[in-house]
Amino acid sequence: MEKSKLGLIAGGAALALGGLFAYFYIKQEQPVTYKVPRQVIINVCKELKKQMFNISLQIIETRVRLLKQLDLGASLPPNLSFDDYIAEIARAYVENIKKLLCAKFEISLEDFNHAVEIDFVNDSQLYQISTEIEEIFSNSCQGIPPNMDVDQSVLNKFSKEKIYNIHTKFFKIVAKKYIKAFQELKEEGEVEMKLENPKFFKKNRELQIPETKRELLINEGLDQCPGSPRETFDKITIQYRREDPEFAQKVQEVEKTFQQLIDDLSVQPFKYNDQSPDILFKEY
Template sequence: MDNKNIIITALGVGLTGGIIYYLSKFLKSEPLGFSRDQVLKMIKEYKRASLRVFVQTAEIVKRIKDQNGGKDTLKEGITIKDVVKDNIMNDLIQEREYIAKRYNISLEQFDNYYSIQYGGDKEIQEVCNQIQKTFENSLLGIPPSLEVSQQVKEKFSEDKVIEMQKKILKAQSKQFNNVFKDIKQETQQDHVDIESDLFKQKIRDLDIHQLKTDLLKKEGFEFEPESPCETFEKLSFQYKKTSKDYEIKLSQVINIYNKIKSDMLYSKVDDTYIDMIFN
């Protein structure tokens, strides 16, 4: 199996991806709908989203292995990897489906972009290889590294990260609210159909990742070699895992964010309301 098919399999596409790859040698690929930079952004989003899945998988594998006396093989020759692999594959598919839906494309199109149409792009394939390696390690009970430097921890305490989470979600809320207001004005209706093509297109046009990156940089959250978003999410994940207080506060912030989005569906929401409810 060549490198492209290995990457596709590791990302959860499996046999279907392999068939698509070989057919693409003989059949004309569908026209490109996304630029190389857009696909790179999508695959990086997937890398960040899959972090949670890989951490949980590694924990489950390690727990089963400990209960099994440190052995990888269970009864009748079944391995721990065999037991958990289907679940992790399903979780990864769900993560990719979520990203694909946000960009208003199918899962197959998403997989096609990074594995075939940009299969020769060095940077995109490097991210794919990183995902593959983390995937393989998680099935062995080895979690992805969540370590951040002491410099980052000293500069950004739990409370500081919670405040940054608030700023990010508040800014996102205002961007989403602008979309809702635009659609209500265009359709002359008080309700927004979030399944409509119009809504999906406007959400797709929002660059939430760039918004988050800019806010983090403004707060001084820029540490090489990782992107600000990746480092921030690792730090948040670490605090969530080690601090119940942080987990509770983060849950409260997310609940506020979800309430605002729910209010947008039927009620008129303005920036003043968003500022008030986040304070």
């Protein structure tokens, strides 16, 4: 098996990311390279595959946005076709997700890449996972979404009201975590209350937001459905958003309320208290 066949999970990215993606960039010290156990590499790759559903949606959304910008007169970088430009942006996004996952499993990206490209280059399981990831990636760069079908029995179990309530519960839980985090940073003497602040970065990781969401989705019974709880939840949400503009508007309002809370906290950490999220995020 050639190294090039490991594609995305082995390849680097040429394009740096800013904005939202930059919030999650984890700067690591260069450790002494060592041979990472095979199972750790497999676990990172499996986790990346799980994330590909949401990554795919992000890539497609970016693709649509760039096409609109081109229609309005924007131009591509020199010597790059539209497809190549999308692929560069998308690979940079995936590279950032890889950094996050490596940090989660307490290995460096350099050691991960070394393991994939050299130590386990002929591993058949790794090759299979890589092939599946590449297929999703390639499709999303062409604007082809992942399978969005949700079984009717699942929809019957999770009504629009229930899905909306899960959204509000999640934002309520996370809002309380962020209120506490911002206030603790302020009490510790921090002046710059921004998400880019390295101390906030560290505290943000300690909040374990992805784990919080996964636990909530499992508690709500989404682990009983085919696919991962988050993927199922996202698919149901997307389907209801497409079918019902009122539902889409309500979810969007909850998201905006949460974003406003974060913006406010960065300026006035003590504007909210522990009870504020209970008032801001109302269930049906």
